[in-house]
Amino acid sequence: MKPFRARLTFILMALIGISMIGTGFTMAHLFKSSHIAALEENMSREINLLAGTLEFVDMDASNSIPYYTEQAEHIAKLLDSRITFISKSGEVLGDSEKNPLEMDNHANREEEIVAAKEGTGRAIRYSETLDRKMLYVAERVTSDHGFDGYIRVSMGLDAVTEGLNRAWMIMAGGLVILFLAATIVSYKVASSMTSPLEQITRVARRITDLDYDARVHLKRKDEVGQLATAINAMADSLQAQLKTIRDNEDLLQSVLDNMTGGIIMINADEEIALLNRASERMLDVSNSEMAGHSYKELKRHYELTRLLEEGVSSKEPLHEERSIYNPRERIVRMDAVPMIQDGTYRGMLFLLQEVTEIRRLERMRSEFVANVSHELKTPVAAVKGFAETLLGGGVKDEKTARSFLQIIYDENERLNRLIGDILELSKIESKRVQLDCSPVHIIEFFDSVLGTISKVAEKKSISLNVEVPEELFIEADEDKLRQIFMNLLSNAINYTHEGGSVKVYVKNILKPDGSENVQFTVTDTGMGIPKKDLPRIFERFYRVDKARSRSSGGTGLGLSIVKHLVDLHHGVISVKSDLGIGSTFIIELPLLQEEKAD
Template sequence: MKPFRIRLTLILMALIGISMIGAGFTMAHLFKNSHVAALEENMSREIKLLSGTFQFQDMNGADAITYYTGQAERIAKLTNSRITFITKDGKVIGDSEKNPREMDNHSTREEEVIAAEEGIGRAIRYSNTLDQKMLYVAGAVVSDQGFDGFIRLSMDLKAVTEGLNRAWTIMAGGLILLFIAATFVSYKVASSMTSPLEQITRVARRITDLDYDARVPWKRKDEIGQLATAINVMADSLQTQLKTIRDNEDLLQSVLDNMTGGIVMINAEGEIALLNRASERLLDVDNSEMAGHSFRELKRHYELTKLVEEGVSRKEPIHEERSIYNPGERIVRLDGVPMIQDGTYRGMLFLLQEVTEIRALERMRSEFVANVSHELKTPVAAVKGFAETLLGGGVKDEKTANSFLQIIYDENERLNRLIGDILELSKIESKRVQLDCSPIHLIEFFDSVLETLSKVAEKKNISLSSNVPAELFIEGDEDKLRQIFMNLLSNAINYTHDGGSVKVTAMNHLKPDGTENVIFTVSDTGMGIPRKDLPRIFERFYRVDKARSRSSGGTGLGLSIVKHLVELHRGVISVESDLGIGSSFILELPLLQEEEE
């Protein structure tokens, strides 16, 4: 038997026992009160009967005590009770049990006091004369024969006590029988109650152990069934809420993991509560190692740590930028806001965003504006200067005047090329240029390009050649590809010494993933490019040899346009060069262009 079932059985038996004992005491009390009330009523009637039939004598007579004592003894034998005659002032003049002359004054006795006021007085008290508890009933009597006082009847309560003892004996036997029956009934009742409760308890424990599939199988209609239904509904609700919580946690974790900005959460105690993946990569730390530790342990990033400390101490929004080194210099923008919930400060939340490229772009934009201003200013100044000279009439020689006009024309052409290149580059960078792709037969394509540049090459006695498979085709925008190779080949011719060579090759290449590319190489035997200038060769307005570039009419934007057009074709471009030997520009373009969705 389960301990709970035993306890429940004992509780039920205790409740029944307490109920029976309480009922027994109540019945005994009622029995005693009713029996005493009946005795009092009978004794009151007997007093009234005596007051009407008794032969009274003058209570002040010489033989009054003898007369009333003898009468009291006679009447006591008939009524089986003690009879006492008492005067109005409390003097006993006759008693069936004791000599009246030896008895105390009874004027203060409770029953006489009540009888004097109400006619009949009753009291229960211990009698020192008879050495037992007695019931007293006194009645006020006035007789024409000279009696003015009280007749008191008293009776011991032995009979009442005996009746109560008999009742207790009966009740004790009943209690024993009832306890035997109650034990059996209590066990059955306890079993019917505890068995489903034990089942419900087992299910509740399983739910506590996070087994939310546990259910109570009971289908009863009573309170136990309602409890089982409530447990099952609770388990369903917990299961649904837990799934929602897990889904939200997964969603939140996914958001944090895929954010490009770093998130650092610091609690009110100054400990790191959360680092997302972006912040781990940016700070080169691990969330599992840093969580629960002070933010000051990010000591390798001193400037950033000092900024975080300032935000934590002030508990105010903060927006600053700092440089960190991991491994090279990286510019990080830090935005911090205090986390306040229900008026309570919960810590600080910091957003870390690397702005190195943004600042580089801003710097490039500033440099671009400065370079454009400079590049535009040079031809404009030349045109203005020579035009003013001609307009001022300072040149009389026609040959000199024509040379001035030629310079104005050349500078104007250069200015037009510069503006055209700027507009072209702007269109490409703003993604406003669309590719008009079609199949291109490369051998025919390069024959056309080389024929266009042949006159320029002939002037410097430079040999132009191509090595392109006859069967090779590529899909692309022919105009944009022509612009790419015209720029590269023109640069190669310009920076190659007289008598040198410029060559373009194309070959098919199969990548490991199964896609096909075409690799183009434009090589020359020119002066080459210094190694320090190679990383910046594709920047706008960047020139290796500024004087020669300007003399050749270059705008400084050609290679930047080439790079953007190559990337527009989903390709890549690189350069290899050795000073005094020559340079090679290598382009890798996909054989087929993917359709944009």
């Protein structure tokens, strides 16, 4: 803006200078014209005065030339001008500067020609006689004493030029002073005009650089003030619009980032325009790497790429499921819709929804139904078979009949246990079970549990040992805790050979974050669990030794119930086992139960 200020100052100075020079020339011309006009008027009056006072003689007289020459010289001294008497025919009768006899005929002089026509003639020309520029005024004069011609008064313009030069000097000095003053004024005027414009320009540049807090601070009511107000209003509007845009972008980005489903947007040029976080995790790629690239670069996901290609080529809605591996298998449902705006195809939008867990749960549900049907079918078939035998009268021996009835009774008990476990597991999984927590004195708790289960252990000569700190308490649901350890200890006794042992160790442990847990360890000397079966032992109806489980009266749901009840207490359960040596179940539960979101 400073060069603009300099240019504006220069332009103002130039305009002022040109105006002043023009004014000077005009004034000089007017001064010269008015001065010459005044001289002409004065000389004309002098001629009229001479015509009225001079004694004329006959031009044809022999003494006319000496007479008029003498008169011309005398008058010239009085008027400080050159006086010339000229006849009507142009002959010089007398002149104050030169011998008339040596002078040319003046009939063709401009002033005489005009005077002949109008009575008074004026002219300015160079005089070769006097070697300078002269002003001539001639008038036609007629006298009764024989004079009929012209009286001409002339004077040099040196005085006019000298006066004009003095005027020029005075004017030049004044113009210089005025020009300097005008320069200062011009600079201040330019500054007053450009300073607010500079401020407005700076603010406009800051707004261009996305600094929408910039404002013009001018309190003026002229056009510049109106411009500043308009700039501020524009900045306010841009700031408000930008905030709305950013809020919408943040909201949209938050929606995209927090969507559980993946979004892939492919534009009309078949390039990836957008990948949200879910799709990045699902495909193990990043939006920054893939944006602007062809979707075909997702070539390691062959099945997915084929579906994308099918959707892009058909430009029609698409609904399919495919498996992708990254690194484990994932089942992905893809829904594709074309993006049409104002009748123009803008690309395809693909929604990826991982349904692996849904399909796994569906399989589990199907397997559960099949397992329940199978588990229920076995005791029902046994009951039906033995009952039909008894009803058919095929058994006459009372002892055999009683054994058949005992089998029917046992199978009925097993059926009741199975139904009870299924109902219990169903309640736990459906989150309909609420914990009723209270302080539990652990040593008293295990005394009660062992009192219930010790007779079963005694029948197999299995020793039961518990090591629990004397004053250790835990906050838990005592009934659910009892259910956990009854299941674990029952399994340990059932799968331990006669003469073996089952031990329970309890200790308090401090975690790195400062919280406290209680660790329960249940160890047996049973047959152990094969390593291949360890990951699945908490599944419903999963049995390591199916024949032995049924013979022992197990339902196959005990460990699954234990796992769910431990989870309900916000704890963890793990297992270690060596085949033929025994198994160890480790449970960690929080010392205090805190409110946690499910």
